[in-house]
Amino acid sequence: xxxxxxxxxxxxxxCTVKTEKxxxxxxxxxxxxxxxxxxxxxxxxxDVTTCEIIAMCxxxxxxxxxxxxxxxxxxxxxxxxxLYAAGxxxxxxxxxxxxxxxxxxxxxxxxxxxxxxxxxxxxLYVIKALNAEPSTLTLTLLNCEKNLAFExxxxxxxxxxxxxxxxxxxxxxxxxxxxxxxxxxxxx
Numbered sequence: 007x008x009x010x011x012x013x014x015x016x017x018x019x020x021c022t023v024k025t026e027k028x029x030x031x032x033x034x035x036x037x038x039x040x041x042x043x044x045x046x047x048x049x050x051x052x053d054v055t056t057c058e059i060i061a062m063c064x065x066x067x068x069x070x071x072x073x074x075x076x077x078x079x080x081x082x083x084x085x086x087x088x089l090y091a092a093g094x095x096x097x098x099x100x101x102x103x104x105x106x107x108x109x110x111x112x113x114x115x116x117x118x119x120x121x122x123x124x125x126x127x128x129x130l131y132v133i134k135a136l137n138a139e140p141s142t143l144t145l146t147l148l149n150c151e152k153n154l155a156f157e158x159x160x161x162x163x164x165x166x167x168x169x170x171x172x173x174x175x176x177x178x179x180x181x182x183x184x185x186x187x188x189x190x191x192x193x194x
Contacts, residue, residue: 035100035147036097036100036101036102036147037097038072038074038075038097040154041072041095041097041102042072042073042074043072043174044071044072044168044174045069045070045071045168045169045170045172045174045177046069046070046071046072046154046156046166046167046168046169047059047061047067047068047069047166047167047169048067048068048069048070048158048163048165048166049061049066049067049068049163049165050063050066050067050162050163050164050165051165052155052165052167054150055152056152056153057148057150057151057152057153057155057167058153058167058169059165059166059167059169064084064085065082065083065084065085066163067083067163068081068082068083068163069081069083069169069172069177070104070166071174071177071178072095073178073192076094076095076096077092077093077094077095077192078092078093078094078095078104079091079092079181079190079192080092080104080106081177086114087112087113087114087115088112088113088114089110089111089112089113090110090111090112090113090181090186090190091106091107091109091110091111091138091190092107092109092190092191092192093105093106093107093140094107100146100147101144101145101146101147102144102145102156103142103143103144103145104142104143104144104145105140105142106138106140106141106143107140107191108137108138108139108140108141109135109136109137109138109189109190109191110135110136110137110138111133111134111135111136111186111190112132112133112134112136113131113132113133113184113186114131114132115130115131115132116130116131131184133184133185133186133189135189143158143160144158144159145157145158145166146158146159148165150167153167153168154167154168155167155168
């Protein structure tokens with residue numbers, strides 16, 4: 007059996023989709039209170055013992071921030087840029103359904119300003135609003151004892167886990183300071 011097969015077998019045994027039978031009260035373990043003010047990281051791999059994302063690559067991971075009981079922001083990180091997207095979410099049993107509005111904000115390094123000796127620090131980044139097609143993504147809860155974890159169904163970034171290493175307030179403040187929050191159409 008090759009290493010990938012062993013990994014997949016361990017993954018299936020360690021992190022399986024929760025069923026209604028596994029929730030003790032018959033109600034979902036998900037609530038907006040378990041999401042609001044928290045940062046979740048998405049990426050290509052997950053450590054099955056800690057249920058934490060492993061993203062040892064450029065442009066393959068990001069964060070979801072759950073702002074309140076309906077708004078979320080997705081931040082997609084790449085080497086010299088970040089792409090922000092916003093939308094509304096709803097909880098349906100053991101799933102979170104993300105409805106992206108299509109409004110995006112690109113925050114990219116300005117390579118031309120770096121070469122310009124007269125440019126200021128404010129010139130080093132270009133921030134612009136973009137339009138994309140609205141879309142929907144469903145996160146399905148996984149049974150991981152050590153962390154809140156989800157499966158996305160997306161081949162490149164199939165896993166999402168709660169990430170206490172990021173400070174929600176710091177990310178929100180940075181988006182607000184850069185004007186990204188407003189460009190996404192969110193009110194603070």
